[in-house]
Amino acid sequence: MIEAQLKAILGDVLGLKDRGAALTPDSGLMGTLPEFDSMAVVSILTAIEERFGVTVSDDEVDAEIFQTVGSLLAFVTDKVA
Amino acid sequence: MTPELAYLEGPHGALFAVRHSTVVPRRRLLLLPPFGEELNKCRALLTRTAAALVADGVETLLVDLHGTGDSAGEFGAARWTSWLDELEFALDALGNEVPIGLFAVRSGALFVPELLARRPGRVDRALFWQPVSSGNQFLKQLLRLRVMASKFAGVEESVAGLQQELARGAAVEIAGYEIAPALAAAISAVKLAAPALQGLARVDIVEFMSGADPTLPVRQLVAAVGAAGGEAHAEVVDCEQFWASQELAQPAAAIASAVRLCAASMAA
Structure with missing residues (x-):
């Protein structure tokens, strides 16, 4: 459920179209996808806040959570719990 | 048309x-x-x-x-x-x-x-x-835009730090827009809720x-x-x-x- 919504967010924000559906937890994000810039980070965090009804503070955010789909999923799952 | x-x-x-x-x-x-x-x-x-x-x-x-x-x-x-x-x-x-x-x-x-x-x-x-x-969340998202852009440029900033700058009366520039403290304060006070x-x-x-x-x-x-x-x-x-x-x-x-x-x- 959370994974599907997160993939939808990534697909929407990054404009991945069909590549969005092909994302797996091992898929690399920052440093792998050329679309993954600072603006994308902000848009993804915004979408996570709006769609899951949570607030993310910037001291929780570091480069590590954006390494892969799996690391971002772990972060979101933790937030929503 | x-x-x-x-x-x-x-x-x-x-x-x-x-x-x-x-x-x-x-x-x-x-x-x-x-x-x-x-x-x-x-x-x-x-x-x-x-x-x-x-x-x-x-x-x-x-x-x-x-x-x-x-x-x-x-x-x-x-x-x-x-x-x-x-x-x-x-x-x-x-x-x-x-x-x-x-x-x-x-x-x-x-x-x-x-x-x-x-x-x-x-x-x-x-x-x-x-x-x-939520205006408050929106303002934080704007400030985060600046924090992330700075981070990618190798400069460490924080949303809290920028909020303090605004509170001290200094304008903050975000992606080319200079946001005055009064504007930031007004935005963060607004909430879209049912009674309105x-x-x-x-x-x-x-x-x-x-x-x-x-x-x-x-x-x-x-x-x-x-x-x-x-x-x-x-x-x-x-x-x-x-x-x-x-x-x-x-x-x-x-x-x-x-x-x-x-x-x-x-x-x-």
């Missing part, structure tokens, strides 16, 4: 206005524009949406707020209250011949509570596109994302408006996030949804 472009004499200087009008209008909508870069991303889509709406008898007016677009003033001098003055002025410019509605895009939604309070009864419906419902929407006959909220239910804040808002005796609808349109996408997007599904919802509200 060619839009009419004009400079209106607004309460705080010249206001650049784009009006789509027709011979026999059925309704007029005042567009409440999103903030900063999001308006630039949306502008072409809004023009196309306005063209589709006016073909259906729905006229629209979009003004560039003080210090934005082609209107007078510097962004750094912009204040929330002067923007509201200008939107109130634009509401009056819509005349009294047909029912008036609001069409709020993203953070444009944050103008709605104060605008309805200033002019009770003037507006009978509101259409929201991906509304920003009382008095509207109908509220439509559209979110744009890949097939999912409306987001939690929107579901809560719709339920609260309903509980207060109003009529509110939420829907999700599966298309690009046109206010944020790197390439300019003008999804036909977004335009179609606006036309359909306006037609539905006029039939009701």
Whole structure:
């Protein structure tokens, strides 16, 4: 459920179209996808806040959570719990 | 349909206005524009949406707020209250011949509570596109944009640090927009909540994302408006996030949804 919504967010924000559906937890994000810039980070965090009804503070955010789909999923799952 | 472009004499200087009008209008909508870069991303889509709406008898007016677009003033001098003055002025410019509605895009939604309070009864419906419902969260997201851009440039900043700068009375520049402390404080104080929407006959909220239910804040808002005796609808349109996408997007599904919802509200 959370994974599907997160993939939808990534697909929407990054404009991945069909590549969005092909994302797996091992898929690399920052440093792998050329679309993954600072603006994308902000848009993804915004979408996570709006769609899951949570607030993310910037001291929780570091480069590590954006390494892969799996690391971002772990972060979101933790937030929503 | 060619839009009419004009400079209106607004309460705080010249206001650049784009009006789509027709011979026999059925309704007029005042567009409440999103903030900063999001308006630039949306502008072409809004023009196309306005063209589709006016073909259906729905006229629209979009003004560039003080210090934005082609209107007078510097962004750094912009204040929330002067923007509201200008939107109130634009509401009056819509005349009294047909029912008036609001069409709020993203953070444009944050103008709605104060605008309805200033002019009770003037507006009978509101259409929201991906509304920003918490000014405080929105401001933090803007500040985060600056923090992330700095981080990518190797400079460490924090949202809390920038908030302190604002609190000390210093302006903060975000992606080319100089945000005055007074503007930041006013934005962060606004919340779009059900009580503010009382008095509207109908509220439509559209979110744009890949097939999912409306987001939690929107579901809560719709339920609260309903509980207060109003009529509110939420829907999700599966298309690009046109206010944020790197390439300019003008999804036909977004335009179609606006036309359909306006037609539905006029039939009701």
